[in-house]
Amino acid sequence: VLAAELGVARNTVLYAYEQLASEGFVLPDRRGTVVAGSTGVPAALPVVDGQDGLSRRARYLRGVAGQDVNAALVFPADAMGAFAPGVPALDEFPLAQWRRMLERAWRALTPRQLNYGDPAGEPALRMAIAEHLRVARGVVCDAGQVFITDGTQSSLDVCLRAFADQGETLWIEHPGYGGALAAGRGAGLQVTGIAVDMDGIAPTHADWLATPPRLIYTTPSHQYPTGSVLSPARRMALLERARAAGALIIEDDYDSEFRHGGPPLAAMQGLVADAPVVYLGTFSKTMFPALRIAFIVVPAALAGAFAQMQAQGAARGRVAEQLALAEFLRSG
Template sequence: MEPPRIEAGGPQFDFLLQEPLSRARGGDSLQKQLLHRIRAAVLDGRLPAGSRLPGSRALAESVGVSRNTVTLVYEVLSTEGYIEPSRQGTRVAALARPEPADRTRPTPAVPARRTGRIRRSGPGGEASFAFAPGLPALAQFPLAAWRRSLDGVFRQGGTELLGYGPPQGEPALRTAVLRHLALARGMRCTAEQIVITEGAQEALALCVRLVTDPGDTAWVEDPGYRGAQTALACGDLTVVPVPVDQEGLRTSASDWADRPPRLVCTSPAHQYPTGAVLTASRRLDLIEKCRRHGAWIVEDDYDSEFRHSGEPLACMQGMTPGAPVFYVGTFSKTLFPSLRIGFLVLPEPLVDRAGPVAGELLRGGHRHEQLALAHFMESGQYSRHLARMRRLYRRRRDALRAALAEHFDVPHTVTGGDSGMHLTVRLPPNVPDQRLAAAARRHRIAPRSLSQHSLVPDSGHNGLVLGYGNTPESAFAPNLRRLAGLVRELD
């Protein structure tokens, strides 16, 4: 049976004529409007498959546009496969139509199993909130010196730097990082081991991709850094929480016997969020056990530049030759978070195999920023900025401890503080720390709840992580009094 021809001006064109095409200045063109209307009519069935469309002249007269406009619309619809032109006329193509959504069927919560294991940290955007952890003193950053470094790179590099760069990072920055690590962290490595990444999170994800397969076992500190938990979950690994005490990550013989890891994530110099330091004996034992079991260590050295007492602690990576350690560093804490530059030091035994693979997984970008950072470091600006920030953060740490003792009249204990930019305040079990943190946000106070960093339900970790890096001392007392009042309101 011959499908009905759609006559110009007939009832089949109601969907076109009910509302005239708009000719308002700044709106969509007549061609785009007509295209969208016909495409929508085909998709929702108002123009059924096999229906013959009118010629371009008839349609143009019907809707009040030029014939060229209709011709171009038909060409686009034909290219997209909505209509089929022929000598016998233009017809609507037969399209595969999905069944209408069944509202009674449950919709999968997430598109993949691994993403269902990612826990949301919070809304973010807390740069102006008090006590937000992980933020350096943004107002103290030497913008003028940074701008000079950027300007110099733009003058010298020009448009050449707009293309892709070396996948493992700009050689100048890798060399600058190498020199800094050798002096400040006692690092044993070569420039070939260094990979520049888009922040520490990409470095963590790269470690997972280089040495694990889905289903492998990975250990994380508990409580621990949420970013490491996310990187492991996205690798579809079996994540095993390992407790942390005053000496850092605490493993047992049964852990190694019952659930040996392929990857161990730890922050030995300043455990996040408790502030514990992994002792030398535990570091060496972990290195030896990982060698014996064919496992790898990710050393997250996120803020050890800010050591407040004694000399900076040496890194695990440099303790023994050929240690099975991936070293992860970031400039988000030492400079500013939106820079989005971190780095990964590959274990020496993996350089020949993992280096080329890392180059295939990454794309060299942020070239101007990388070269500006290299100049910033080589000119001495970086080390001078670090020295200023160490003095500032030491003073803020002392002021926050004093303010807690005077203004936070809730039973608590304070841990950490030998390094970094945060203190951990442990609270009694009856204080709901996650509800407290949520209530504090409404007052522009953004501590993290301690319990949200634990993978173990009812682990007993209860409290607040108070960042002081980007919070001035004058804000400590009023915000601590507000937090104490919120605790009483939650009783």
């Protein structure tokens, strides 16, 4: 009936239903298909201190110990052979193809491009990443919202200094990524661990009242280290409560590209208009760790001020690698 109403093939409708089911938006059973539970759709970007949306960016204090957090927050990545987290199948990487793209990039470089690069990253790479994210991850962004960094840890350090002041509260998952704990303490934030369950990070009403966050760090596509996926209802609830609290969610899309069944889940960032989400991604898993290229997608309302802050920092390099990566992305 739906295929006839829309004037499309029956298989098109079936594929659409399968996609919605794989992402958890509908629940199929023998009696039919029903919409998964939701807590409603949030509306507007939260108000952040200052006209430019950025914090006062207190000086980065390496080693500052914030609020004491249970040591279990840190998940040790001991050597575990084939089961070591964060290490891709390096012997499967198409090294010859990558070498050809690097050579083409170096041949095309002008003397001017040997100077310090754009602090935000090469425009060609930022555009390629934006195009890729729109198609593959459902992220709503343009190239002006994309900023290149040296890795997820670097992205975290920049975000914590940009969007929170010393003494403000950072929520991280418990157990969770030890790098988030280290970055929070280094930025002088009060770090609070929020328990996770089989549906991902699970803040309670008491958590919101007792320790209202400025920033919330989460790995919704593949919680590290438990592997749970943040459910659609939990995602919407987190977006809604974060917006109401004036908080920003830092969505680390860890391992989102690797799915053993069904397509990748859509990112939280694109679920609602003007989502209060800073999106982090990296090429350490899809390419190789030594590449040291990652990226941040900043909300459109904060992108201009964030760009000004980045311009005050160290100028970026590795132009040839960025241009080669842009070609690699465009090539599929």
